[in-house]
Amino acid sequence: MTTNKPIIKKESVISINDLNKAFGDHKVINEFNFNLFRGENVVVLGKSGSGKSVLIKLIIGLMKPDKGTIHVLGNNVPELNSSELDEMRVKIGFLFQSNALYDSMTVRENLEFPLRRHWIKTSKQDVNALVIEALTNVGLPETIDMMPSELSGGMRKRIALARTLILKPEIILYDEPTTGLDPITGKEISQLMLDIQKKYNTSSIIISHDINCVKIVANRIVMLIDGTCYATGTFQELENSKDPKVKQFFE
Amino acid sequence: MLKNIFIEVGLIARFTGRFFVEVFKPQFEFKEFLRQCFYIGNKSLPLVVITAFIMGLVLTMQSRPTLLEFGAQAWLPKMISVSLIREIAPVITALICAGKIGSGIGAELGSMKVTEQIDAMDVSGTNPYKFLVVTRVMATTLMIPLLAILADAVSLYGGYLGCNIKGVVSWDLFWNQIFDTLVFGDILPSIIKTFFFGFVIGIIGCYQGFNSSKGTEGVGQSANSAVVISSLLVFIIDLLAVQITDVLNLN
Numbered sequence: 001m002t003t004n005k006p007i008i009k010k011e012s013v014i015s016i017n018d019l020n021k022a023f024g025d026h027k028v029i030n031e032f033n034f035n036l037f038r039g040e041n042v043v044v045l046g047k048s049g050s051g052k053s054v055l056i057k058l059i060i061g062l063m064k065p066d067k068g069t070i071h072v073l074g075n076n077v078p079e080l081n082s083s084e085l086d087e088m089r090v091k092i093g094f095l096f097q098s099n100a101l102y103d104s105m106t107v108r109e110n111l112e113f114p115l116r117r118h119w120i121k122t123s124k125q126d127v128n129a130l131v132i133e134a135l136t137n138v139g140l141p142e143t144i145d146m147m148p149s150e151l152s153g154g155m156r157k158r159i160a161l162a163r164t165l166i167l168k169p170e171i172i173l174y175d176e177p178t179t180g181l182d183p184i185t186g187k188e189i190s191q192l193m194l195d196i197q198k199k200y201n202t203s204s205i206i207i208s209h210d211i212n213c214v215k216i217v218a219n220r221i222v223m224l225i226d227g228t229c230y231a232t233g234t235f236q237e238l239e240n241s242k243d244p245k246v247k248q249f250f251e
Numbered sequence: 252m253l254k255n256i257f258i259e260v261g262l263i264a265r266f267t268g269r270f271f272v273e274v275f276k277p278q279f280e281f282k283e284f285l286r287q288c289f290y291i292g293n294k295s296l297p298l299v300v301i302t303a304f305i306m307g308l309v310l311t312m313q314s315r316p317t318l319l320e321f322g323a324q325a326w327l328p329k330m331i332s333v334s335l336i337r338e339i340a341p342v343i344t345a346l347i348c349a350g351k352i353g354s355g356i357g358a359e360l361g362s363m364k365v366t367e368q369i370d371a372m373d374v375s376g377t378n379p380y381k382f383l384v385v386t387r388v389m390a391t392t393l394m395i396p397l398l399a400i401l402a403d404a405v406s407l408y409g410g411y412l413g414c415n416i417k418g419v420v421s422w423d424l425f426w427n428q429i430f431d432t433l434v435f436g437d438i439l440p441s442i443i444k445t446f447f448f449g450f451v452i453g454i455i456g457c458y459q460g461f462n463s464s465k466g467t468e469g470v471g472q473s474a475n476s477a478v479v480i481s482s483l484l485v486f487i488i489d490l491l492a493v494q495i496t497d498v499l500n501l502n
Binding site for chain 2: 090
C-alpha cells in the first residue's frame with residue numbers, strides 16, 4: 001500500500017487561529033492552530049470524544065466557537081451572517097459520518113437538494129447532467145431512482161459523497177468516511193477520496209481513526225490530543241515517532 | 252423539577268416565536284407544504300371518520316334512555332348536535348391527530364436530527380426550520396380544522412343512525428332539528444379553536460423532534476413527549492376557549 005505524498009505548501013484555504021470551544025467546563029478545543037493548503041488531504045487523528053467532529057462542525061459553521069478565528073477561503077466563519085455562510089458552504093462539501101441521506105427522498109432528489117438554493121439558477125437538463133456526473137464519479141449511476149433504504153452501507157457512503165461533490169466544492173470535510181464499513185469497501189472509499197482529490201484538486205480535512213484509510217489518503221496528519229494540535233507530520237514521520245501518545249495510534 | 256418545566260416552556264415559546272419570524276420570510280416551501288397537507292390530511296382521514304362516526308352513534312344511543320325517562324326523546328338530535336359540534340368532534344379529532352400526526356412528526360424529525368439529516372440540510376443551503384417546521388405547522392393548522400369539520404358531519408350522521416336504531420326519525424326532521432338548534436355561536440368558536448389545536452400539535456411535534464438527542468431512545472422519547480404535551484395543550488386550549496366563549500356570551 002502506497003501513502004499519499006506531502007503537498008508543496010502554497011496557498012492556505014483554511015486557517016484556524018487560537019480556536020477554543022468548551023461544553024460546560026469541558027474544554028474540547030483548546031488554543032487550536034491549523035492551516036490547510038490547496039490540494040492537500042489532511043487527516044485529523046485523535047481518540048473518540050477528542051473533539052474531531054466538533055472541529056469540522058466549527059469550520060462549516062454548524063457550531064460557534066467560544067474564541068478564535070476560522071478563515072475559510074478568506075472569510076472568518078464565526079463572523080458570517082446566514083446568507084454569507086450559505087455562499088461559503090457552496091465551496092465546502094461535508095460528508096457526514098452517518099451519511100445523512102434524506103430517507104424520504106430518492107437518490108436523485110438527495111443529489112438535487114444542494115441545488116435548491118434560490119440563487120443557483122440551473123436548467124432541468126443541467127441539473128440532470130450534474131446528478132449523472134456526480135453519480136458516475138462514485139460509480140453508481142444505476143441507483144438514480146432508488147431510495148436510500150434500498151442501498152448497502154458502502155453504496156450509501158458513495159451516494160453521500162456524490163451529494164457532497166455535486167457543487168464541485170474546493171474543500172471537502174470528511175467525518176469518519178470509512179467507519180462502519182468492511183475493510184474492502186473502506187479501501188474503495190479511500191481510493192475514491194484520492195481520485196476526487198486528483199481530479200478536482202480539492203483540499204480535504206478527514207476525520208478518521210481507520211489507520212488503513214489514513215495511510216492511503218493523508219498528505220499530512222494532525223494529532224488532536226487534549227484539544228490542541230499535539231503533533232503534525234506525514235504518516236511515516238508520525239509512525240516512527242518516539243512519543244508514546246502519538247505512537248499508540250499506529251500500533 | 253419546577254425550574255426544568257419553566258425552562259422547557261421558555262424553549263417552546265422561543266421555538267414558537269421563531270415560527271412567526273420564519274413564516275413571513277421568503278423563500279416559501281410550497282411544494283413541501285402541499286406534500287405535508289396531503290400526508291396530514293389524507294392519511295388521517297380514515298381514522299378520523301371512523302372515530303367520529305362511532306362517537307356520534309354511541310353518544311346518541313347512550314343519551315336516549317335518560318331522555319326517554321323525561322319523555323324528551325324528540326330532543327335527542329338537538330342535544331347530540333350541540334355536544335358533538337361544540338366539544339366532542341373537535342376535541343376527539345385533535346386528540347387523534349395529536350396521537351397520529353404529532354407522534355409522526357416527533358419521530359420523523361427526531362430521527363432526522365439524530366442521523367444528522369437536519370445538519371445536512373443546513374449545510375446544503377436550505378433552512379431546515381423553514382423546510383421542516385414551518386411547512387408542517389402550517390399544514391397541521393390548516394388540515395386539522397378541515398378534519399374537525401368533516402368529523403362534525405360524520406358524527407352527526409352517526410347520531411342519525413343512532414336515533415333510528417330504537418326509534419324513527421326521518422332524515423329531513425333530523426337535520427331540520429339540528430339546524431334549528433345550532434347557531435353561529437356554537438359552530439364558529441368550535442372551528443376557531445381547532446386552528447389552535449392544529450397549531451400546537453404541529454409546533455410541539457416539531458419542537459420535540461428538532462430537539463431530539465440520545466439516539467434511537469431519544470427518538471422514542473420525542474414521539475412520546477409530542478403526544479403527551481400536545482394532548483395536554485389541546486385540553487388547556489379547550490378550557491381557555493370555553494372561558495372566552497362564556498365571556499362573549501356564546502355558551
